[in-house]
Amino acid sequence: MRTLLRPTAFVDSPFGHDGKVARLAGGLNWFAAVELLTVSDGKRVGAEIVSVEQLEAHLDDGFAAVWNNLTAARAPLQLGQRTVRLDQPQVMGIVNATPDSFSDGGQFADAEAAAVAGSLMSEAGAAIIDVGGESTRPGAKPVWEGDEIERVEPIVRRLAAGGAAVSVDTRKADVMTAALAAGAHMINDVSALTFDQRSAETVAAAGVPVVLMHHQGKPDEMQDNPRYGDVVVEVYDWLAQRVEAAEAAGIARSSILVDVGFGFGKTVAHNLALMNNLALFHGLGCPLVLGASRKRTIGALSNEAPADERLGGSLALALKAAEQGAQVIRVHDVPETVQALKVWRGLRDQALTPRV
Incomplete structure (x- = not known):
């Protein structure tokens, strides 16, 4: 079993949402939640939506590398x-x-x-x-x-x-x-x-x-x-x-x-x-x-x-x-x-x- 992360709950702006939203790949989009997709034998078998605030408090649970990929700016x-x-x-x-x-x-x-x-x-x-x-x-x-x-x-x-x-x-x-x-x-x-x-x-x-x-x-x-x-x-x-x-x-x-x-x-x-x-x-x-x-x-x-x-x-x-x-x-x-x-x-x- 493993977990994939799909950004969701996109918001218009980050203002007033400190710690509750994240920037997608350093671009113009901000999201407030992530869908945790449970994968087994190459198929999605479960899904759970958690807030960015919840997820960032548990990055040590194996999500840190993928989270960095989702949020890091892309080089020109x-x-x-x-x-x-x-x-x-x-x-x-x-x-x-x-x-x-x-x-x-x-x-x-x-x-x-x-x-x-x-x-x-x-x-x-x-x-x-x-x-x-x-x-x-x-x-x-x-x-x-x-x-x-x-x-x-x-x-x-x-x-x-x-x-x-x-x-x-x-x-x-x-x-x-x-x-x-x-x-x-x-x-x-x-x-x-x-x-x-x-x-x-x-x-x-x-x-x-x-x-x-x-x-x-x-x-x-x-x-x-x-x-x-x-x-x-x-x-x-x-x-x-x-x-x-x-x-x-x-x-x-x-x-x-x-x-x-x-x-x-x-x-x-x-x-x-x-x-x-x-x-x-x-x-x-x-x-x-x-x-x-x-x-x-x-x-x-x-x-x-x-x-x-x-x-x-x-x-x-x-x-x-x-x-x-x-x-x-x-x-x-x-x-x-x-x-x-x-x-x-x-x-x-x-x-x-x-x-x-």
């Missing part, structure tokens, strides 16, 4: 000349240089058009631009690394030269190496460094931040019949193992971000369970990335709306993630998401302004 990302603060939600814009991505495949005629799109995302407020050259949508087939490099390298080079903070979305060490040489500052690996045995050492040698994403199965089969005993516990434990493996490979924990893998080997019910429990994953002690933009779950909940008609649902999930302290929100619709988060930030700033 240094991406080239840009410093991306993680004390507030940041937007990562998606540029897919692929013919078959589920939402925007084939959208860009060439590298120049893709780079222009990425630059416009930066101008609209995206802190990071994530460039991908291989679709990992359900049913997608692998792409030869040479083709993937040919797709992403010129886009990365143009964006980096223009001053953008660039991430490359890839599972392959050679693509990582080429993209980093072209000016990329970050790796986003949907396989969490499991697809290519050389990828972990590549990231460690480069000293760049990396996103480790949970997945179940290969892209061409992951949605055939995904199964979990308890999706929340299993994803949490799997990511904890991948963080440990990355550290063992020489990657600094401060350079590791985690992503629950919304839609990657998961049903609609699995995805919604992970979203409802997203705050739990701060217990891993790493910044959280959420990539739910235009995903099929939105369509499933809205009369099978096609991918290009899922903006409203994408914004709803982005705000749900922000309310649970997610630090990086990966999206297709940058201007709209930035605006939504600015309004959310305005509400938080007002709540956190001392009363006079």
Whole structure:
């Protein structure tokens, strides 16, 4: 038996609540209670809500390390000349240089058009631009690394030269190496460094931040019949193992971000369970990335709306993630998401302004 801690009972501000609330991961969210989830054989078998005040009086009962993970501030990302603060939600814009991505495949005629799109995302407020050259949508087939490099390298080079903070979305060490040489500052690996045995050492040698994403199965089969005993516990434990493996490979924990893998080997019910429990994953002690933009779950909940008609649902999930302290929100619709988060930030700033 063991216990996981999920922050809950979020409050608008800490004023007047000394000793009764805690700050989530050094961000803009404060919580007054924690749900203690009892886990046995990989499943949640019990739950109890205790106040922050009660919990802080009993941290010696084995909760101190996880409590520190939940409340400690996350270090900013240094991406080239840009410093991306993680004390507030940041937007990562998606540029897919692929013919078959589920939402925007084939959208860009060439590298120049893709780079222009990425630059416009930066101008609209995206802190990071994530460039991908291989679709990992359900049913997608692998792409030869040479083709993937040919797709992403010129886009990365143009964006980096223009001053953008660039991430490359890839599972392959050679693509990582080429993209980093072209000016990329970050790796986003949907396989969490499991697809290519050389990828972990590549990231460690480069000293760049990396996103480790949970997945179940290969892209061409992951949605055939995904199964979990308890999706929340299993994803949490799997990511904890991948963080440990990355550290063992020489990657600094401060350079590791985690992503629950919304839609990657998961049903609609699995995805919604992970979203409802997203705050739990701060217990891993790493910044959280959420990539739910235009995903099929939105369509499933809205009369099978096609991918290009899922903006409203994408914004709803982005705000749900922000309310649970997610630090990086990966999206297709940058201007709209930035605006939504600015309004959310305005509400938080007002709540956190001392009363006079």
